[in-house]
Amino acid sequence: MMNSKKLNLFKSLKATYSQDSQAMIALRALSQSMSSSLNPSALAENSIRIISQALGAQVVDLYGVNYEVELLEDFCQLDYLAGTDVKKIASLTIKNKSPLLPFFKEQRRTITQDDFDTLPELQALCMAERNWFKTLDMVIFIPIHTKEEWSGVLALGRKVPGGKYSEKDMTLLGTMADMLSLALQNIRLGESLLRVNNEFRRAYQAMEQSNRQLKQILSKLEKIDKTKSDFINIASHELRTPLTVMLGYNEMLMDDPVIKGNDYHTQLITGIHKGMDRMQEIVESMLVMATIDARSLALHKGEVSISSLIHKVQGGLVSALEERNIKLIAEKLSDLPLIEADGEALKKVFHQLITNAIKYTPNGGSITVTGSPATIGPDNMTEAGVEIVISDTGIGIDPKHLDMIFTKFYITGDLAHHSSGKVKFKGAGPGLGLAIAKGIVEAHGGKIWATSSGYDEVKCPGSQFHIILPLKNVLA
Numbered sequence: 001m002m003n004s005k006k007l008n009l010f011k012s013l014k015a016t017y018s019q020d021s022q023a024m025i026a027l028r029a030l031s032q033s034m035s036s037s038l039n040p041s042a043l044a045e046n047s048i049r050i051i052s053q054a055l056g057a058q059v060v061d062l063y064g065v066n067y068e069v070e071l072l073e074d075f076c077q078l079d080y081l082a083g084t085d086v087k088k089i090a091s092l093t094i095k096n097k098s099p100l101l102p103f104f105k106e107q108r109r110t111i112t113q114d115d116f117d118t119l120p121e122l123q124a125l126c127m128a129e130r131n132w133f134k135t136l137d138m139v140i141f142i143p144i145h146t147k148e149e150w151s152g153v154l155a156l157g158r159k160v161p162g163g164k165y166s167e168k169d170m171t172l173l174g175t176m177a178d179m180l181s182l183a184l185q186n187i188r189l190g191e192s193l194l195r196v197n198n199e200f201r202r203a204y205q206a207m208e209q210s211n212r213q214l215k216q217i218l219s220k221l222e223k224i225d226k227t228k229s230d231f232i233n234i235a236s237h238e239l240r241t242p243l244t245v246m247l248g249y250n251e252m253l254m255d256d257p258v259i260k261g262n263d264y265h266t267q268l269i270t271g272i273h274k275g276m277d278r279m280q281e282i283v284e285s286m287l288v289m290a291t292i293d294a295r296s297l298a299l300h301k302g303e304v305s306i307s308s309l310i311h312k313v314q315g316g317l318v319s320a321l322e323e324r325n326i327k328l329i330a331e332k333l334s335d336l337p338l339i340e341a342d343g344e345a346l347k348k349v350f351h352q353l354i355t356n357a358i359k360y361t362p363n364g365g366s367i368t369v370t371g372s373p374a375t376i377g378p379d380n381m382t383e384a385g386v387e388i389v390i391s392d393t394g395i396g397i398d399p400k401h402l403d404m405i406f407t408k409f410y411i412t413g414d415l416a417h418h419s420s421g422k423v424k425f426k427g428a429g430p431g432l433g434l435a436i437a438k439g440i441v442e443a444h445g446g447k448i449w450a451t452s453s454g455y456d457e458v459k460c461p462g463s464q465f466h467i468i469l470p471l472k473n474v475l476a
Contacts, residue, residue, distance in 0.1 A: 059157030
């Protein structure tokens with residue numbers, strides 16, 4: 001029969017084996033929990049529950065260091081992550097000079113509740129920090145580290161039923177705390193991924209909403225543009241007939257001997273005729289714009305000399321140039337190759353661009369028209385062609401208007417100061433000229449754009465209108 005001494009030793013060994021076995025089971029359970037859970041909250045809750053059961057702790061809480069909180073004087077913030085006791089716990093802000101930091105961050109030292117009263121280093125703890133730990137009503141606080149970074153604190157309440165934590169408990173607790181560091185790292189990674197995913201979802205939803213709004217705006221703009229085109233088409237046809245009748249009667253009056261014999265009446269009839277001529281030009285512009293909008297602009301192709309076209313336009317603007325004392329200089333045009341194009345249509349383009357330059361160039365300024373071959377490659381050219389640049393010494397264009405000036409009815413400046421006129425300084429028309437020029441150039445398979453360093457009526461930086469036309473009209 002086994003004596004009492006051997007029996008006690010056997011019981012002690014059995015208890016030790018049982019404790020070690022339970023510890024292994026707890027560590028295995030903790031490891032499996034961390035490897036199987038992807039949910040940050042579930043991972044924290046499962047880990048805390050396993051630790052509580054393994055050590056017989058009444059309450060176990062997990063707190064994480066929140067390094068994303070940026071404060072002016074504060075080092076970091078401890079946030080509640082999980083616990084066995086459902087409660088609301090405010091975050092703790094730990095100051096830069098707090099004596100807690102050397103314990104938790106540098107020494108990685110466990111603190112007990114008694115240490116707050118007995119350790120000299122913790123006597124300088126501020127009241128807010130001391131009260132926070134006191135409110136928790138825990139007995140042990142173990143710092144958790146991921147690699148070199150302090151990431152959290154594991155807090156344990158009293159042991160059930162009122163016992164003390166043994167050396168083996170503390171050893172097991174240290175091992176679990178080390179394992180928990182991985183869990184904290186996964187929690188932080190999961191939270192970061194969740195936050196990024198939420199931000200991406202919000203951004204995607206905002207983008208979808210913006211796309212819907214843009215589609216609605218685009219649909220409205222298309223309807224407005226169609227309304228403009230319909231108005232141009234209807235108005236130009238409706239105006240053309242009565243205008244033709246009025247011009248006919250006006251010419252009859254001009255040929256009447258009685259009218260011719262009266263200088264006053266002749267002056268009145270001549271003024272009316274000039275006004276109707278101007279109106280007819282506007283109506284013709286509206287008709288051309290209508291055909292461009294309808295993509296029904298007919299081009300009558302033939303060999304065209306750019307140099308000859310510019311000289312014809314120049315000849316038709318002699319009186320306007322003299323009236324405004326503006327020089328028109330044509331350079332490097334005679335060497336340009338012939339192109340296949342509609343000469344009359346291009347004549348309208350250059351007439352409009354040069355007239356536009358006259359309008360926005362002060363008296364005494366100059367306009368220069370230059371030409372050069374355009375090779376394949378630059379500006380997405382797929383065919384060889386010619387480039388014509390019309391430069392002026394005018395008041396320039398605000399860069400924010402450069403893309404809009406070729407839109408029909410678009411007029412820069414204050415409409416309250418709008419004034420009409422063919423070549424009057426800053427005289428604006430109906431806003432169709434540049435839109436027509438763009439439509440005709442693009443119908444030839446070419447490109448048109450403007451450049452300017454800015455708008456300044458004093459320094460007059462000027463503007464440059466560029467036109468590229470292919471040698472052969474591939475789109476007609």
